[in-house]
Each structure stands twice: as structure tokens, then as C-alpha cells.
Amino acid sequence: METLENQRTEQNRALVRAFIDALFTRGDLGAVDTYLSESFLDHDPPFGGDGGREGMRRAAALFRGAFPDWHSTPHLLVAEDDLVVENFSAAGTHRGEILGSVPTGRTVTLRGINIFRIHDGLIVERWGRLDELGLLRQLGIAAMPT
Numbered sequence: 001m002e003t004l005e006n007q008r009t010e011q012n013r014a015l016v017r018a019f020i021d022a023l024f025t026r027g028d029l030g031a032v033d034t035y036l037s038e039s040f041l042d043h044d045p046p047f048g049g050d051g052g053r054e055g056m057r058r059a060a061a062l063f064r065g066a067f068p069d070w071h072s073t074p075h076l077l078v079a080e081d082d083l084v085v086e087n088f089s090a091a092g093t094h095r096g097e098i099l100g101s102v103p104t105g106r107t108v109t110l111r112g113i114n115i116f117r118i119h120d121g122l123i124v125e126r127w128g129r130l131d132e133l134g135l136l137r138q139l140g141i142a143a144m145p146t
Contacts, residue, residue, distance in 0.1 A: 005081075012118040013079040016086060019116075019123060023056075024072040024090060027064040032057040037122040044128045047099070056126075067092025067108065086114045094139070101139040108138045 015035065022031035032053050042051040047062075049055040063070050070092035078085045091109040094101070112130035116123050136142035 009079045009081065011121070012082065012084050012116075013077050015118060015121065015123070016079075016084040016116050017074060017077060020072050020074060020086065020088070023060045024063070024070060027060070027068075027070070029057050029061060029064075032060070035123055037119065037124045040122075040124055040126075042126045042128075044126070046128075046130060047132065062098060063090075063092070066094060066096040066098030066103075068095055069093050082118050084116045084118065086116070088112055088114070099136070099139065099141060101141055104140070106138070108135065110135045 019031055019035035022028045022035070036053045036056060038053070040053045040056070042055055045051045045055045046059045049059055070090060072088050072090040074086050074088045076085070076087040089109055089111045091107055094104045094106050094108050096103055110130060110132075111134065112128060114126055114128040117125040133142060137144055
């Protein structure tokens, strides 16, 4: 028999999956308004961006502009109480400028881990670790160690 707590945990997992799919796979920038609380706080904004909802929207727009086919694949979603941990990889074809790198036409992959906190059916916080250095190396911005 499923408890109310288990139902809420599964709802939280489904909420994070829907958010990631909408924003990063389908490129729906309105997902920020649908899934993130107005008081959303990103403790680790990508590339040092803004830590609020608009920062998340700008990060998604940046990636969608440079990689029009950008898509995120969650490999693991672990939910407990109000937290959901996502281990993912995302990829896309480099078709637009990003971080000063001109389009290469190559497929670029970004791996990472996110922790989301949910409250009242909305995402209120995010902590994350993205392989930004790996992305910069693929773009030719950072050199591989010799």
C-alpha cells in the first residue's frame, strides 16, 4: 500500500523529469515559470550566471541557441522527501556561437549532477555540479592537459 509520503516523493520525481524535459530537451523557456517557484534559488548557476529563475531561463536559451537539438537524458533520478537527485548527460550539435566559440558542427556532451528541492509542487532550490571544463575542452576553449 502506497503512503502519502511515497506518493509525494514520486510526484517530486515526476516534476523534475517534466521540468528537465520541457526546458532542456524541448527548449520551452516558459517551463521556468511553470516549474520553478518565484523565490527559486540556484546555489550553483551554470557559468556563474544569475541564481534565480531568469538565470535558469538564460542558461537554457544560451544552450538552445548554440545547440538547437540540445537534449538531456536523466540516467538516474533518486527522490527522498523533498529532494530529487538527477545524474544526467546532455548533448547537442554545435551550430551557434557559445562562450566565444564559433560553431563547429560537432556533437558536444555535458555531464552533471543536480539536486532539486521541491516545496508545494514547485522547484525552490537547485545545487549542481556540471562538467563545465569538459564542455570547454570540447568547444576548444580550454586545452587538454599534456
